[in-house]
Amino acid sequence: MQESIIQIEDVHKYFKKVHALRGINLNIRKGEVVVIVGPSGSGKSTLLRCINRLEEYDQGRIVVDGIPLDNAENINAVRREVGMVFQSFNLFPHLTAIDNLMLAQKVVRKRSSEEARAIAEALLKKVGIPEKAESYPIQLSGGQQQRVAIARALAMSPKIMLFDEPTSALDPEMIKEVLDVMLDLAKEGMTMVVVSHEMGFSRAAANRIIFMDEGMIVEEGPPEKVFGNPDQDRTKLFLSKVLQH
Amino acid sequence: MEAQSKSKTDQKQLTGVPGTEPGARLDAWWWLVALVVGLTVLLVTAWPDPFGRIFKFVGDFKVFIPKHPFFNWTNFSSWINGFFESGIFVTVFITLGSFVLVIFAGIIGGMGRLSNNKAIYGVSTLYVEIVRGIPLLVQLMWWYFAFPVIFQSFGRWIHWSYAANYLANAYLMAIIGLVFCYGAYMSEIYRAGIQSIPKGQMEAARSQGMTYFQAMRYVILPQAIRVILPPVGNEFTALLKDSSLVSVVAVADMTRRGREFSSAQFNPISTWTMIALLYLIMTLFSARIVSFIEKKTKFER
Numbered sequence: 001m002q003e004s005i006i007q008i009e010d011v012h013k014y015f016k017k018v019h020a021l022r023g024i025n026l027n028i029r030k031g032e033v034v035v036i037v038g039p040s041g042s043g044k045s046t047l048l049r050c051i052n053r054l055e056e057y058d059q060g061r062i063v064v065d066g067i068p069l070d071n072a073e074n075i076n077a078v079r080r081e082v083g084m085v086f087q088s089f090n091l092f093p094h095l096t097a098i099d100n101l102m103l104a105q106k107v108v109r110k111r112s113s114e115e116a117r118a119i120a121e122a123l124l125k126k127v128g129i130p131e132k133a134e135s136y137p138i139q140l141s142g143g144q145q146q147r148v149a150i151a152r153a154l155a156m157s158p159k160i161m162l163f164d165e166p167t168s169a170l171d172p173e174m175i176k177e178v179l180d181v182m183l184d185l186a187k188e189g190m191t192m193v194v195v196s197h198e199m200g201f202s203r204a205a206a207n208r209i210i211f212m213d214e215g216m217i218v219e220e221g222p223p224e225k226v227f228g229n230p231d232q233d234r235t236k237l238f239l240s241k242v243l244q245h
Numbered sequence: 246m247e248a249q250s251k252s253k254t255d256q257k258q259l260t261g262v263p264g265t266e267p268g269a270r271l272d273a274w275w276w277l278v279a280l281v282v283g284l285t286v287l288l289v290t291a292w293p294d295p296f297g298r299i300f301k302f303v304g305d306f307k308v309f310i311p312k313h314p315f316f317n318w319t320n321f322s323s324w325i326n327g328f329f330e331s332g333i334f335v336t337v338f339i340t341l342g343s344f345v346l347v348i349f350a351g352i353i354g355g356m357g358r359l360s361n362n363k364a365i366y367g368v369s370t371l372y373v374e375i376v377r378g379i380p381l382l383v384q385l386m387w388w389y390f391a392f393p394v395i396f397q398s399f400g401r402w403i404h405w406s407y408a409a410n411y412l413a414n415a416y417l418m419a420i421i422g423l424v425f426c427y428g429a430y431m432s433e434i435y436r437a438g439i440q441s442i443p444k445g446q447m448e449a450a451r452s453q454g455m456t457y458f459q460a461m462r463y464v465i466l467p468q469a470i471r472v473i474l475p476p477v478g479n480e481f482t483a484l485l486k487d488s489s490l491v492s493v494v495a496v497a498d499m500t501r502r503g504r505e506f507s508s509a510q511f512n513p514i515s516t517w518t519m520i521a522l523l524y525l526i527m528t529l530f531s532a533r534i535v536s537f538i539e540k541k542t543k544f545e546r
Contacts, residue, residue, distance in 0.1 A: 052452055054448055054451065054452060076454050076456065077454075079451065079452055079453065079454040080453075080454035082452075083452075083453075084449075084452040084453075086445060086448070086449065088443075088445055090443075090445035090446060090448065090449035091449075092446065092449070092450075092464055092468075093468065094467050094468050094471075103463055103464075104450075104453035104454065104455060107455060107459050107463060108453060108454040108455055108459070149449075152453075153452075153453070156453055156454065
């Protein structure tokens with residue numbers, strides 16, 4: 001087995017009085033693709049956002065790539081190594097696609113403009129929209145925006161990619177183009193943690209499915225096992241609701 | 246590049262509300278400026294007495310012409326000091342000087358209002374609430390009449406002779422008063438502008454490893470500036486008008502010069518009409534400059 005790159009130990013999180021995460025223990029290995037599923041409000045996005053500390057947790061320990069998330073300096077160090085893709089894209093609307101990709105490279109990675117531009121151009125090509133380099137986010141379709149957002153995260157040369165429901169805000173015909181990019185990434189051996197209900201993607205790319213409910217990990221295992229023959233009743237109930245279509 | 250210009254024309258066609266297209270506003274403004282400037286020029290030239298005299302008295306433009314060639318610092322500084330005999334210059338100086346400082350005071354106040362630190366938030370909220378609850382005229386009076394006395398007592402207490410013998414500089418106190426008051430309004434504008442940017446923008450920036458200040462500098466502020474600019478422009482115009490209040494605290498601005506002329510010549514109608522027209526010209530141009538900057542910094546969202 002390869003070494004573990006994310007260690008989550010007994011993490012608890014409260015939103016005021018709501019106990020959102022109730023003792024999460026999870027190890028993610030290098031190169032692993034983990035898909036987190038679960039009903040809304042089960043804490044899956046919160047868990048994902050704890051990994052790069054966009055969300056603070058109240059108890060427990062998270063270590064990413066050997067760096068414990070405990071002070072501001074470490075948090076920024078982890079964030080440099082962890083790319084994140086959001087449900088609502090969150091592209092910078094005042095910058096063109098290529099400038100969106102170059103900004104953090106220059107500011108955080110201290111790359112020169114030429115170097116950053118070369119990387120950005122290569123990544124736009126990789127996600128299939130090199131011709132949109134000079135377009136502003138508003139001029140792109142949802143699928144194109146999300147692909148730029150993936151490229152923006154990749155521009156920082158991350159070791160881990162987090163995806164927070166990357167296709168939930170997309171029109172149906174645009175989901176595939178985003179999933180294709182994610183599949184390519186998985187094939188290249190990127191460590192990925194994905195919150196998504198895309199069964200096709202999960203079956204094709206995931207090494208492990210994690211089913212969460214009420215802030216706890218209810219069941220985990222390979223996709224065939226969790227989707228095909230789950231142990232827990234709660235998993236069965238959830239899947240019966242999701243898979244009916 | 247092509248797609249961009251195309252969608253701009255699309256947008257123009259979509260927002261076809263009569264009177265909102267750039268050309269229409271331009272025309273209305275030009276008509277108004279032509280009317281006001283024309284009327285002023287007409288009054289001054291056709292009736293040199295009293296309008297021409299009022300204009301000369303308030304403007305006192307001869308002070309801009311150096312009396313001596315300034316080979317040395319004394320001549321130069323006396324030339325500059327002479328500017329303060331012109332009421333129009335004083336109004337412009339007080340307005341621009343305070344406004345530059347207001348922009349910075351607003352940044353500090355606005356950051357404080359956005360701070361997670363309870364003490365900083367508390368102090369800046371207290372500042373904003375106190376200042377907004379007191380009339381500007383009373384604040385100016387306080388700074389000019391009360392503050393120097395407090396400062397003198399403080400100086401005597403700690404045996405600091407400069408402070409103990411301090412005499413209020415009317416211009417300085419007027420600018421402090423205006424900045425203190427408008428800084429509070431400005432910090433609320435900044436706070437609202439920054440808060441109008443979706444939370445996801447900060448998260449996206451932070452998730453790439455940017456620090457809070459980098460995210461502010463490169464992501465939040467460039468977007469917030471477009472939201473902030475129109476109300477900031479309004480504040481500038483309001484400050485220009487409110488600067489007339491400094492005339493009661495010994496600053497010889499346009500309004501004060503007008504009052505001097507009016508009481509000396511017993512000619513209130515023409516004096517105050519002239520003063521009103523001069524303020525109107527200034528506010529019209531400042532509004533125009535603001536909308537020009539707005540157009541320059543616009544981007545599609």
